[in-house]
Every structure is written in structure tokens, then in C-alpha cells.
Amino acid sequence: MAKTLTRSTASRVANRFLSTSRAASPSPIPSHLISRRSSPTLFNAVGFIPALTRFTTIRTRMDRSGGSYSPLKSGSNFSERPPTEMAPLFPGCDYEHWLIVMDKPGGENANKQQMIDCYVQTLAKIVGSEEEAKRKIYNVSCERYFGFGCEIDEETSNKFEGLPGVLFVLPDSYVDQEYKDYGAELFVNGEVVPRPPERQRRMMEFTTQRGSDRPRHRR
Amino acid sequence: MLIPHYLHQLQLCARNRTLTTAKSLHAHIVKLGIAQCCPLANTLVNVYGKCGAASHAHQLFDEMPQRDHIAWASVLTALNQANLSGKTLSVFSSSGGLRPDDFLFSALVKACANLGSVKHGKQVHCHFIVSEYSHDDVVKSSLVDMYAKGDLPDSAKAVFDSIRLKTTISWTAMISGFAKSGRKEEALELFRQIPVKNLYSWTALISGFVQSGKGLEAFSVFIEMRRERVDILDPLVLSSIVGACANLAASIAGRQVHGLVIALGFDSCVFISNALIDMYAKCSDVVSAKDIFSRMRHRDVVSWTSLIVGMAQHGQAEKALALYDDMVSHGVKPNEVTFVGLIYACSHVGFVAKGRELFQSMTKDYGIRPSLQHYTCLLDLLGRSGLLDEAENLIHSMPFLPDEPTWAALLSACKRQGQGQMGVRIADHLLGSFKLKDPSTYILLSNIYASASLWGKVSEARRKLGDMEVRKDPGYSSVEVRKETEVFYAGETSHPLKDEIFGLLKKLEEEMRRRKGYVPDTNWILHDMDEQEKEKLLFWHSERSAVAYGLLKAVPGTPIQIVKNLRVCGDCHVVLKHISEITEREIIVRDATRYHHFKGGKCSCNDFW
Numbered sequence: 001m002a003k004t005l006t007r008s009t010a011s012r013v014a015n016r017f018l019s020t021s022r023a024a025s026p027s028p029i030p031s032h033l034i035s036r037r038s039s040p041t042l043f044n045a046v047g048f049i050p051a052l053t054r055f056t057t058i059r060t061r062m063d064r065s066g067g068s069y070s071p072l073k074s075g076s077n078f079s080e081r082p083p084t085e086m087a088p089l090f091p092g093c094d095y096e097h098w099l100i101v102m103d104k105p106g107g108e109n110a111n112k113q114q115m116i117d118c119y120v121q122t123l124a125k126i127v128g129s130e131e132e133a134k135r136k137i138y139n140v141s142c143e144r145y146f147g148f149g150c151e152i153d154e155e156t157s158n159k160f161e162g163l164p165g166v167l168f169v170l171p172d173s174y175v176d177q178e179y180k181d182y183g184a185e186l187f188v189n190g191e192v193v194p195r196p197p198e199r200q201r202r203m204m205e206f207t208t209q210r211g212s213d214r215p216r217h218r219r
Numbered sequence: 220m221l222i223p224h225y226l227h228q229l230q231l232c233a234r235n236r237t238l239t240t241a242k243s244l245h246a247h248i249v250k251l252g253i254a255q256c257c258p259l260a261n262t263l264v265n266v267y268g269k270c271g272a273a274s275h276a277h278q279l280f281d282e283m284p285q286r287d288h289i290a291w292a293s294v295l296t297a298l299n300q301a302n303l304s305g306k307t308l309s310v311f312s313s314s315g316g317l318r319p320d321d322f323l324f325s326a327l328v329k330a331c332a333n334l335g336s337v338k339h340g341k342q343v344h345c346h347f348i349v350s351e352y353s354h355d356d357v358v359k360s361s362l363v364d365m366y367a368k369g370d371l372p373d374s375a376k377a378v379f380d381s382i383r384l385k386t387t388i389s390w391t392a393m394i395s396g397f398a399k400s401g402r403k404e405e406a407l408e409l410f411r412q413i414p415v416k417n418l419y420s421w422t423a424l425i426s427g428f429v430q431s432g433k434g435l436e437a438f439s440v441f442i443e444m445r446r447e448r449v450d451i452l453d454p455l456v457l458s459s460i461v462g463a464c465a466n467l468a469a470s471i472a473g474r475q476v477h478g479l480v481i482a483l484g485f486d487s488c489v490f491i492s493n494a495l496i497d498m499y500a501k502c503s504d505v506v507s508a509k510d511i512f513s514r515m516r517h518r519d520v521v522s523w524t525s526l527i528v529g530m531a532q533h534g535q536a537e538k539a540l541a542l543y544d545d546m547v548s549h550g551v552k553p554n555e556v557t558f559v560g561l562i563y564a565c566s567h568v569g570f571v572a573k574g575r576e577l578f579q580s581m582t583k584d585y586g587i588r589p590s591l592q593h594y595t596c597l598l599d600l601l602g603r604s605g606l607l608d609e610a611e612n613l614i615h616s617m618p619f620l621p622d623e624p625t626w627a628a629l630l631s632a633c634k635r636q637g638q639g640q641m642g643v644r645i646a647d648h649l650l651g652s653f654k655l656k657d658p659s660t661y662i663l664l665s666n667i668y669a670s671a672s673l674w675g676k677v678s679e680a681r682r683k684l685g686d687m688e689v690r691k692d693p694g695y696s697s698v699e700v701r702k703e704t705e706v707f708y709a710g711e712t713s714h715p716l717k718d719e720i721f722g723l724l725k726k727l728e729e730e731m732r733r734r735k736g737y738v739p740d741t742n743w744i745l746h747d748m749d750e751q752e753k754e755k756l757l758f759w760h761s762e763r764s765a766v767a768y769g770l771l772k773a774v775p776g777t778p779i780q781i782v783k784n785l786r787v788c789g790d791c792h793v794v795l796k797h798i799s800e801i802t803e804r805e806i807i808v809r810d811a812t813r814y815h816h817f818k819g820g821k822c823s824c825n826d827f828w
Contacts, residue, residue: 145349168341168345173345
């Protein structure tokens with residue numbers, strides 16, 4: 001039954017495989033974990049994370065990139081779809097007003113004016129000129145947090161990505177709903193402008209730092 | 220007199236989580252007419268929340284004429300814990316401008332994290348910064364977690380750096396964020412800095428790495444964890460590592476971890492068993508997968524589905540379908556993934572009617588909306604069975620935008636069924652409408668045009684392929700032999716056993732030509748070169764070197780297991796079939812899209828990949 005071949009150096013080696021195979025022996029003794037490189041994640045069936053995963057190969061979708069069928073995800077990380085059509089959570093959040101939080105604006109030990117200059121210059125990089133930037137900025141903060149509010153659309157807000165010194169780009173909302181006030185110090189046409197006393201009083205009340213006065217363990 | 224008494228009783232219920240007692244107390248309170256009393260009402264909401272009765276809490280909350288922050292925090296937390304985070308946000312936004320306190324901020328951020336909604340998370344973050352609670356470390360910790368889950372590790376880090384008193388929870392959230400995004404150096408760096416490591420820190424790092432595809436890093440960390448004798452009291456880390464084995468098709472490692480699972484006493488844990496079934500299936504050992512499944516005393520839908528999918532992927536379609544019948548008779552409801560597996564199985568054996576029936580059943584009986592994956596599997600089924608017009612109609616009627624893979628699937632069916640005209644029409648559409656991303660699409664197009672003798676278009680396809688970015692990953696195959704895994708790259712190898720490999724492959728090729736009339740199909744090489752060079756390229760495709768090495772070195776008679784990072788080319792597929800027949804060995808190849816079991820000259824994929 002053995003199928004033999006002509007004998008040459010290479011074929012002697014090849015011969016082994018062309019003869020009848022013996023019964024398969026059991027798997028070798030387990031040893032140390034794999035030492036060489038192994039291929040990256042290849043074959044993954046569809047995961048429990050539906051819809052958000054797309055596969056990119058041609059023939060079928062039962063495979064790589066993104067969708068990983070892992071029993072780990074049997075509980076499903078994302079239990080429901082976030083209601084994207086849902087109204088914003090806070091009044092005044094219209095995605096036309098953005099809070100830009102910065103890291104050490106104007107450098108270490110900068111004074112207030114230097115910080116404000118930094119804010120203006122940063123926005124100017126996006127909107128084109130410092131005059132335009134001054135028009136767009138509606139508030140500045142140089143104490144509790146360092147940043148400014150500016151009136152731009154969502155697409156423009158994305159341009160802050162990667163700018164040096166920018167920590168966060170966040171959709172702004174009212175601190176004082178009644179007066180439609182976004183808080184911090186009002187900034188109009190390049191100048192810090194004080195609020196009317198009543199509004200200022202309310203603002204102080206809303207933003208005075210408070211710690212939790214309830215015991216932590218309630219969480 | 221009464222009120223303090225009931226308050227005290229209710230607080231005991233909250234602490235002990237005794238729902239029935241709470242309910243009877245509630246009944247008393249209602250009958251006594253004091254249910255509207257503010258402290259009682261607030262406490263009731265809190266108690267229901269803590270006892271896990273989120274809907275009760277919510278209902279009660281809705282009926283309250285006056286609610287304080289405690290009531291709000293209680294109901295929102297209860298909704299979060301009941302996995303109803305969408306409700307958390309909608310209930311809050313119905314408040315019309317309530318100013319959150321630190322507890323509410325935490326609950327809101329957690330809801331956003333649970334939903335994976337960074338969009339809403341940023342709204343909360345903004346409001347938090349300008350509020351009077353902006354220094355709160357606990358909220359910041361939740362923000363780190365939210366950004367980490369939303370795949371924005373840089374934002375997470377920025378918040379993390381601002382936390383004054385970092386707790387193990389915040390460290391772990393940050394490390395998890397880096398690990399999940401695949402930023403391994405930063406994750407490891409941070410991990411070294413944690414003042415106090417616990418099992419959760421290790422678990423976060425390991426499972427983060429597994430999720431981002433860094434299986435080997437996950438393993439090194441796991442080994443280190445074992446060396447430090449960290450007590451594995453919670454098995455989540457084990458199921459992560461099993462997952463890593465599955466992704467890497469590391470059957471030897473997988474078996475060792477399985478041993479560990481048994482030694483540590485977690486073998487009756489359902490989700491670990493599920494992970495093991497999946498791992499064995501992905502290592503092409505469906506027998507072991509079935510074995511684990513049979514021994515489970517409690518199974519859930521994931522257990523059944525893992526095995527069904529495993530069988531389907533290895534060409535055991537009838538078994539998969541039989542298992543499904545069994546599953547249904549046990550009263551277990553299938554989910555989306557089950558149906559993908561089932562329809563996939565049908566497409567491999569041409570069970571058109573069954574496939575269609577399952578597709579209908581998915582929506583009709585189980586209310587599952589078919590995803591693009593389901594449609595594609597159905598498309599494959601119709602294509603393979605020659606029902607091309609129906610397949611094309613499906614593409615037009617499905618509620619998803621057909622993309623490159625969808626059309627390419629139909630195109631390859633046309634090619635196989637010899638439908639030249641339709642093939643050309645679709646090829647034109649594909650070429651004209653999409654900026655193609657997959658080089659094999661170009662190969663397909665070129666072949667379709669070639670069979671229709673449209674040489675101008677053939678050149679166009681090849682030129683566009685040339686214009687494409689050069690693929691960054693070279694083709695390589697790894698083969699597990701005894702203790703080691705060898706990796707072979709495409710092209711002439713410089714391996715020490717090169718001569719033997721070359722000799723063996725040459726010998727096999729001679730046999731193939733002689734017995735089977737094999738001729739290398741150079742259509743699979745699109746580069747511009749002469750025929751001889753093309754044949755040489757094919758000869759040195761990595762899977763062939765890997766098979767040769769396996770034949771030379773593996774225990775005789777055992778199946779040779781190969782993992783390839785790209786799709787096996789058509790010529791290699793033919794060659795491997797021949798080799799399996801000539802050498803009477805089983806060859807199992809896991810490529811980028813599926814499993815191939817080559818045995819006796821045939822492949823389990825039925826030549827459709």
C-alpha cells in the first residue's frame with residue numbers, strides 16, 4: 001500500500017509523506033507558551049456588538065476587523081443604543097456654543113491678560129483672525145478652570161483637535177438658565193465685561209465650590 | 220412618631236436589600252396616608268433602587284409631587300444598575316434644567332459610559348467643569364471611565380491627570396482605557412506606577428490588551444501576574460486569556476489555560492465554559508468544543524451559539540442545524556449571532572429553503588432585525604445555489620447600503636456560475652461607483668473581464684491595483700509544530716530547512732502535475748511579470764512553505780495547522796487540496812476569512828471562499 005517514489009535526496013525526505021500514514025498520535029505534551037510570533041487576530045465571527053461593527057473582506061462577513069465574537073461580551077457592553085435623537089441633556093446646549101478647556105494658557109504663571117491673549121490666539125488659528133476670534137468669544141475663565149466659550153458650529157469645533165494646549169472641546173450649556181448665561185466672565189468684543197449685580201450674585205451662588213455634604217458610602 | 224419608625228425600617232431594607240419587606244412597609248405607608256410625606260417618599264425610591272426594583276423606583280418617583288436631590292440620585296442610579304441607562308438620561312432631561320449635584324453627575328456620567336455615548340458624556344463633562352462640583356474626584360474617575368469606554372484615551376488621560384487623589388479605581392479605569400485602545404506602552408507604564416495593584420488592575424490591563432488585539436502582551440502580563448501569585452478570586456481574567464488564545468488560535472496555550480481553569484475550580488462557571496468552547500472551535504478542535512458543551516450543567520444562549528458557530532465555520536453544517544433544533548427544544552432563545560452562524564452553515568451546503576426559512580424565522584419568531592451580516596450570508600447562499608437574479612434583488616431590496624464586499628460577493632458568484640454578462644455589468648458598476656479597498660476585488664474584476672475577453676478593462680483593473688497603496692502586511696503563515704510555532708513569509712525563505720522544503724514542494728508539484736494534471740494558475744498574480752516569474756511567486760506563497768515544514772517536522776499523521784494572515788489564493792487552495800490527497804494528511808488552514816479543512820483532496824469550504 002505504500003506509495004513509493006524514485007530515490008533522490010529530496011525525495012527520500014518527501015517519501016515519508018507519500019506512504020500510508022500511521023494512526024494519529026495524541027497531541028504533544030503541553031509546554032511553555034508560544035515563543036514565536038503568531039498571526040494577529042484573524043478569524044472572528046460576528047460579535048454581540050451588532051450594527052456598529054463592519055467587516056471588510058469580500059466573500060462573507062464571518063471574519064476579521066472589528067467584530068469580535070467573544071463570549072466575554074455576552075453581557076453586551078452597550079445594553080441599549082443611546083438615544084441619539086434625544087434632546088441635549090442641559091438647557092442651552094445647542095452645539096453652537098463650545099467650551100474650550102486649555103492647559104496652562106499663556107505658559108506657567110501667566111497673568112490674566114496673557115491667558116486671554118492665548119485664548120484669542122488659539123481661536124484665531126481656527127477662524128482666521130484675532131478680530132474674528134474676539135467677536136466669537138463670549139466668556140473667559142482664568143481661575144477655577146482655564147478656558148473660554150466661543151460661538152462656532154460643530155464642524156469648526158472639530159478643528160481644535162490636536163491644537164497645542166487644548167485639553168477638551170465640549171458643548172456648552174447654561175449655568176444660569178433663567179438669564180441664558182453660560183457662566184465665567186463675560187467677554188464682549190475683546191473686553192471682559194462685568195455682569196449686572198443680580199446676575200452676578202446668582203452666578204456666584206451657582207458656582208461657589210462645594211464639596212459633597214453627604215457621606216460617600218451612599219454611592 | 221410613625222414616620223421616623225418607618226424611615227428606620229426602610230433604611231434597614233435598603234442596607235439588607237430585602238425587597239419583600241420593603242413592599243409590605245410601602246403598603247402600610249400607603250394605607251396610613253403618609254406616602255406623600257417627603258422624607259418617606261424619597262427613602263422609598265432609594266430602597267427600591269437599592270433592592271434592584273428599578274421600575275418600582277421609577278414609578279414611585281414619577282408620582283412624587285416634590286423630589287429632592289436624593290430622590291433623583293436614587294432613581295437614576297437604580298436605572299443605571301438595571302441596565303436602563305437610556306432611561307437614566309431621558310428621565311434626567313425631563314427635569315427641565317435641574318442642576319446636578321456630585322451624585323447626579325456621577326450617575327449621569329455612568330449612564331453615558333454604559334451607553335457608549337461620548338456625545339452625551341461631553342455635555343455632562345462641560346456642565347461639570349463650570350459647576351460648583353468641578354473638583355470632585357469621584358466624578359472625574361467616572362469621566363475617565365467614560366472616555367476610556369468611548370475610545371478617547373487622550374481625553375481620559377487629561378481628566379485623570381487632574382484628579383487630586385487617585386484611587387485604585389481611577390488608575391484602573393485609565394489603564395483599561397489605554398489597554399483597550401492598544402496603547403500598550405502607556406498602559407504598561409501607568410501600570411508600573413500604581414501604588415496598590417489588585418486583581419482588578421491586572422484584569423483591566425489583560426482584558427484591555429485582549430480586546431485591542433494585543434494577545435501576546437496580554438499573555439506576558441498574565442504570566443507576570445501568576446509569578447506574583449495574585450489570587451484569582453474572580454475568573455474574568457481567565458476568560459480574557461482564553462479569549463486571547465482563541466484570537467491567536469494558540470491551541471497549546473489554550474489547553475494550558477483550560478487546565479488552570481480546572482485547577483482553580485472555575486470549570487463550572489458558565490461564561491468561562493463559553494469562552495473555552497469558542498477557543499477550541501477557533502483552534503479548529505470542534506470535538507473538544509463539543510465535549511465542554513456536553514459537560515456543562517447550565518448553558519445559556521452563548522454556549523449554544525458558540526458551538527453552532529464553531530460547527531458552521533468548520534463545514535459541519537448539518538450538525539450545526541441539528542444543534543439549533545436541540546437548542547430550540549430546550550427553550551433557549553437564539554440571538555443575532557446564532558442566526559448568522561445558521562445561515563452561514565446553510566450557505567455551505569446549499570440549503571436554500573432552510574436558509575430562507577431561518578431568515579424569516581429570525582424576524583417573525585424572535586423579533587430580531589437582520590443586520591448586514593445576515594443579508595450577506597443569505598446573499599452567499601443564493602449566489603452559491605445559482606440564484607443570481609434573486610441575489611441581486613436582495614442587494615437592491617435590503618435596508619443597507621451595499622458596499623464593496625457585498626457586490627464582490629455577488630460578482631464571485633457570477634464568475635463561478637459562468638454568468639459572464641451579468642458579471643461584466645456588475646463589474647462595471649463596482650469599478651465605477653467605488654474606490655476599491657481590497658486588492659482581491661481587482662483580481663476578481665480582472666478575471667471577469669478576462670473571461671469576457673475585455674482586455675482593455677483588464678488592463679484598467681490591473682493599473683488601478685498598481686495605483687493602490689502597497690499593502691503594508693506581507694503575506695505570512697504560521698504553523699504549530701510540536702512545541703514551537705514557525706512563521707514563514709511569502710517569497711523564498713531563508714529558513715535552515717530551506718532545501719528540504721524546496722525539495723519537498725518540488726516533489727509534490729511533480730506528483731500533482733502527473734496525477735492531477737495540475738497547472739499553476741498565474742491569474743492570481745496581477746503584477747506585471749513573465750509567466751515563469753509568476754509561477755515562482757506562487758510556488759513560494761507562505762502557506763506552502765508552512766505546509767512543507769509541517770509535513771517535515773510534525774508528528775506523522777497529525778493534522779497540520781496553519782494560520783495565515785491573508786486570504787489563501789486560488790492556486791494555493793487547489794495545491795493544498797492535492798497535497799492533502801497525495802500525502803493523506805489533514806491540513807487545516809485558518810486564513811483571514813475562514814477555516815479550510817483539507818482532507819482527501821477536498822476542502823470543507825466547498826471551494827467557496
